[in-house]
Amino acid sequence: MNRLIRAGLMFGNLFHVHSPALVERYNRALHHLTGKRTALTDFYIDLSGYSPEVGDELDDPLYLNHKGVNRQFILLSVEQRTAPLLSVKFSTSKTILQKFIAENEAALFALTAKDAVAGELVNSVYDVSQPKRLFDIRRITIDADTTGGTVKDAAKLAEMVDRFRDSESGWYDDVLIAEMIGLAGKTGDVVRNPVKLKVMSFEQRNFWTAHFGGLYVFQDVEHPAVIAPAGKDGLDDLPLKHVYDATQRNQIAHFFQLNGLTQTILEARGIKSAAILRQKMDFILIDAVAGQEGVELTGLTRADLRRLARQHADHLPPEFHTLGQLVNWAENGGAFPNIDSADPVYFYTLRAADTSDAPLVNMLLAQLAPKDIRQLFICHKDLFYTTYAGWPDAKRAYVTDFLEREYQVDKAGVRDAHVWSCARSSGATPAAQRQKTAPRSGPHRGCRAVGRRDVEEIGYGRTCPPDSYRVHRPVGDLCLPVALFPRCPQGQAAPRMARGAAGPVAGRLYG
Numbered sequence: 001m002n003r004l005i006r007a008g009l010m011f012g013n014l015f016h017v018h019s020p021a022l023v024e025r026y027n028r029a030l031h032h033l034t035g036k037r038t039a040l041t042d043f044y045i046d047l048s049g050y051s052p053e054v055g056d057e058l059d060d061p062l063y064l065n066h067k068g069v070n071r072q073f074i075l076l077s078v079e080q081r082t083a084p085l086l087s088v089k090f091s092t093s094k095t096i097l098q099k100f101i102a103e104n105e106a107a108l109f110a111l112t113a114k115d116a117v118a119g120e121l122v123n124s125v126y127d128v129s130q131p132k133r134l135f136d137i138r139r140i141t142i143d144a145d146t147t148g149g150t151v152k153d154a155a156k157l158a159e160m161v162d163r164f165r166d167s168e169s170g171w172y173d174d175v176l177i178a179e180m181i182g183l184a185g186k187t188g189d190v191v192r193n194p195v196k197l198k199v200m201s202f203e204q205r206n207f208w209t210a211h212f213g214g215l216y217v218f219q220d221v222e223h224p225a226v227i228a229p230a231g232k233d234g235l236d237d238l239p240l241k242h243v244y245d246a247t248q249r250n251q252i253a254h255f256f257q258l259n260g261l262t263q264t265i266l267e268a269r270g271i272k273s274a275a276i277l278r279q280k281m282d283f284i285l286i287d288a289v290a291g292q293e294g295v296e297l298t299g300l301t302r303a304d305l306r307r308l309a310r311q312h313a314d315h316l317p318p319e320f321h322t323l324g325q326l327v328n329w330a331e332n333g334g335a336f337p338n339i340d341s342a343d344p345v346y347f348y349t350l351r352a353a354d355t356s357d358a359p360l361v362n363m364l365l366a367q368l369a370p371k372d373i374r375q376l377f378i379c380h381k382d383l384f385y386t387t388y389a390g391w392p393d394a395k396r397a398y399v400t401d402f403l404e405r406e407y408q409v410d411k412a413g414v415r416d417a418h419v420w421s422c423a424r425s426s427g428a429t430p431a432a433q434r435q436k437t438a439p440r441s442g443p444h445r446g447c448r449a450v451g452r453r454d455v456e457e458i459g460y461g462r463t464c465p466p467d468s469y470r471v472h473r474p475v476g477d478l479c480l481p482v483a484l485f486p487r488c489p490q491g492q493a494a495p496r497m498a499r500g501a502a503g504p505v506a507g508r509l510y511g
Helices: 001-005 021-034 052-058 078-082 092-103 104-112 131-136 150-166 175-185 251-257 274-288 302-311 318-332 357-367 373-379 381-388 393-420
Strands: 015-017 043-045 074-077 119-123 139-146 201-203 205-209 214-219 226-227 243-245 262-264 351-352 468-475 479-486
Touching: 015 021, 021 074, 021 119, 052 351, 074 139, 078 092, 078 104, 092 104, 092 119, 092 139, 092 201, 131 214, 139 150, 139 251, 150 175, 205 357, 214 357, 226 251, 243 251, 251 357, 274 302, 274 318, 274 373, 351 357, 357 373, 373 393, 381 468
Parallel strands: 226 243
Antiparallel strands: 015 043, 074 119, 119 139, 139 201, 205 214, 214 226, 262 351, 468 479
16 A cells, blocks of 8 residues: 555545644544544644544544544644545545535634634434444534634624624623623624534435445435445345345446436547547456566556557456447447446446436446446545555556556546546436437437437448448437347337346347
8 A cells, every 4th residue: 555655646635733733723622522632743634634643543443433423523724625535434424524614614714723623424323233224314414613612602602792782781781791701702703703604414315335335325316226236135124125236237227227327438428438448448458467477567558558458368358358349339430339237348338427426326336347447546445445455566556657647647637537527516407307309400310219218210320231220329419329120111110128127138238
């Protein structure tokens, strides 16, 4: 892991606590929340104020997250908003903390100038020893104040000021005036400079949790389900009917389709899909040849990668060859490959659709397609670090060098190009309300719907046999191939796509 740390790919961008004033404020907040203190005088903290060094000192990696629920936090500066969140137990925690800081930035800036702000992400569940308790977590409310209670005192002082102004005998109430003066000494002038933190609550319906081997819970969708990649053992009493593990690829693909949660990389607008698919081929190639005798992965060029692919072609997994066929189709007009959910490459060809759950879906896709090391690092860092530890040293060196060279220099650009574009909006249109008709202008204006997946017939493509027609799916002003059927006799309706709950056709992507 030292290689990742040196490259800034692990524990990067943490907030440095080194001045005596900051250390003392941290200790006051830590004692306020947990009753503990640290003897360290120089350490780093994450978005929530958690420090790996303090965790080691206290021999408690969950000292701010007891039992993995109701995470507590310590804010010494608004600069913590750019720090990562370590030891994540719920995928929603980082977003909640970042939104809280953004909405209260001015107040937090003023409060942290003299004290630390300590708080908690509160819900009604204090123990998740049983999986079904996860479904009792519905709303997260933030409870926060300084260690000296400045926010509470400011609210009390504001109430006193209102009472003083509204009362005709306010000027004669010596006790009230004395109390106001005493509180003003702690809070400052709350009339001119109000000190108030917004009361914020967040719905938590769709989320990932590290508990029980890692679960993806989708409740707020049209067809709810739980995805348990590590297995379904012990999950029999969940309140949702559908629970799938990583072996049930077809059911997961069907779940994605029914809820409109994914799109193919070829469908995504504004990206170079062929280049992204080719990069995935490189990652799969490196995974296949890393650790083999005589294979050197340092300083590889595009020509070196092609040479490795030729030399080890017989030992490369099917994902590599199928992605090669997709790239050939996208770049050279080659034959379109037949891919369904049973194909190992299926989830490598998907990305999250434009929904509010895009980050969660991309996180799940990263786990279902783990050889794509860039997506794994961006979308599921905890799994990336766990997987990284088991790789051969040659692959660890290659991955570190690649991420440092290709990702660190332009994080936003890489995220936009490869995973996050079309996935940032929190108010996306629900899948059920999306456009269900084919475009009526442009080169595909003759499309007509033939089934629930909105597949479209557009005539005979240049890759279609003369006795067949290709069915397409509309994407803006484009129609992408979905399936190839024998030509229907003139006047008969085009066939519908099969949509069973099981079998490869239910998860059909291409061909």
